[in-house]
Amino acid sequence: xxxxxxxxxxxxxxxxxxxxTNDNWADGQIAKYPKGREASAVIPLLWKAQExxxxxxxQKAIEAVGRKLGxxxxxxxxxxxxxxxxxxxxxxxxxxxxxxxxxxHLKGAREIIKVCEDVIGPQSTVTAxxxxxxxxxxxxGACCNAPMVQINYDYYEDLTPENFTRLLxxxxxxxxxxxxxxxxxxxxxxxxxxxxLKDKALYDGSAVGRGDWQKRIAAxxxxxxxxxxxxxxxxxxxxxxxxxxGAPAPTPASVASVSAPAVATAAPAPAWxxxxxxxxxxxxxxxTPAAGGLSLKGLSTSKAxxxxxxxxxxxxxxxxxxxxxxxxxxxxxAPTDAPTLLAKPRGGxxxxxxxxxxxxxKLEKLLNRRGVWHFDxxxxxxxxxxxxxxxxxxxxxxxxxxxxxxxxxxxxxxxWRPDSAVGDKPGKx
Numbered sequence: 001x002x003x004x005x006x007x008x009x010x011x012x013x014x015x016x017x018x019x020x021t022n023d024n025w026a027d028g029q030i031a032k033y034p035k036g037r038e039a040s041a042v043i044p045l046l047w048k049a050q051e052x053x054x055x056x057x058x059q060k061a062i063e064a065v066g067r068k069l070g071x072x073x074x075x076x077x078x079x080x081x082x083x084x085x086x087x088x089x090x091x092x093x094x095x096x097x098x099x100x101x102x103x104x105h106l107k108g109a110r111e112i113i114k115v116c117e118d119v120i121g122p123q124s125t126v127t128a129x130x131x132x133x134x135x136x137x138x139x140x141g142a143c144c145n146a147p148m149v150q151i152n153y154d155y156y157e158d159l160t161p162e163n164f165t166r167l168l169x170x171x172x173x174x175x176x177x178x179x180x181x182x183x184x185x186x187x188x189x190x191x192x193x194x195x196x197l198k199d200k201a202l203y204d205g206s207a208v209g210r211g212d213w214q215k216r217i218a219a220x221x222x223x224x225x226x227x228x229x230x231x232x233x234x235x236x237x238x239x240x241x242x243x244x245x246g247a248p249a250p251t252p253a254s255v256a257s258v259s260a261p262a263v264a265t266a267a268p269a270p271a272w273x274x275x276x277x278x279x280x281x282x283x284x285x286x287x288t289p290a291a292g293g294l295s296l297k298g299l300s301t302s303k304a305x306x307x308x309x310x311x312x313x314x315x316x317x318x319x320x321x322x323x324x325x326x327x328x329x330x331x332x333x334a335p336t337d338a339p340t341l342l343a344k345p346r347g348g349x350x351x352x353x354x355x356x357x358x359x360x361x362k363l364e365k366l367l368n369r370r371g372v373w374h375f376d377x378x379x380x381x382x383x384x385x386x387x388x389x390x391x392x393x394x395x396x397x398x399x400x401x402x403x404x405x406x407x408x409x410x411x412x413x414x415x416w417r418p419d420s421a422v423g424d425k426p427g428k429x
Contacts, residue, residue: 055091092133341371357423358403
């Protein structure tokens, strides 16, 4: 392994301190790590120190990083001397790293190194004008564009002794230079151009059937939008029929959009929550009531309401309850049954709802979106409020009852905490 040592004392500066801008940047990097782990920021801070020092790491810069992170100097020296990304000697304004591994070697890297030796001098030598220094390094990962070099942060590929010499002359003169391939090729395509995907039909959608694909997609999206609007209107009309005591039939205005030519199948009947008095069943197969007949209060006898305008006719058919009929769904909880909800947590920070057994990160986020942030909110839920919140728990219906959220939250609201980070599994009622 190559021995890496600090530069001689004669070139070492007497002091080093981060600029105000870089010091603020360093604080931001340190803040990414938890207390007691500030040393994890050592590599980015050394990199920034090298950048400020002009492309190399003086001893005082390494010590400054150690003080900033509260690390012993020797620990920081070990890191700086191990990683070759840190230059321990003076570097030129344009620091050239020449790849000398097998692919580049076979494609002419030795000739590129010869140019460096002729124009700059031996490795780690800085030219008299301070413009250049160079170093041979291991693979830089651009093998298909070999030979190549990295100059500061940029790659220069497909080099020959002629175009590399010209590149160095332009850099010394301060001219703008082209990064990447130095021959007529795009990125790492084959020389002379690509040999694949020459048929546009392989990737250009406009060449694949059904005419103008952009217009077709726009039309499909518009049709889907109208279908969604019609379905929403039908759902709203159906919900209006579920008012306790028997509501009058919806007016033509409330279902106007349904009279338009159908663009989608009829909306399904709304999913009704389980009765608040009986609470939700614990069986996962019964979390969502089965689809079936709809029993509406006040409509046990035949009633029909006819409204006619602009060709719209709405009927409310008789609903008969029999022993063989599907179990009747209960009323949709009114908005007044909603529990106390918060737009944001009190004090800017909510409780860790994952301490409730059965509530994971996804459920916690769903509860937060619904306005539930604290244990005492859940602990105060009544049966009606519990039934209301259950209608808002898409994909998790029945969980609040099954896992006894209210009972768990009453304990958690007192300050008690379970031994497990996922809460204590409640016992069966």
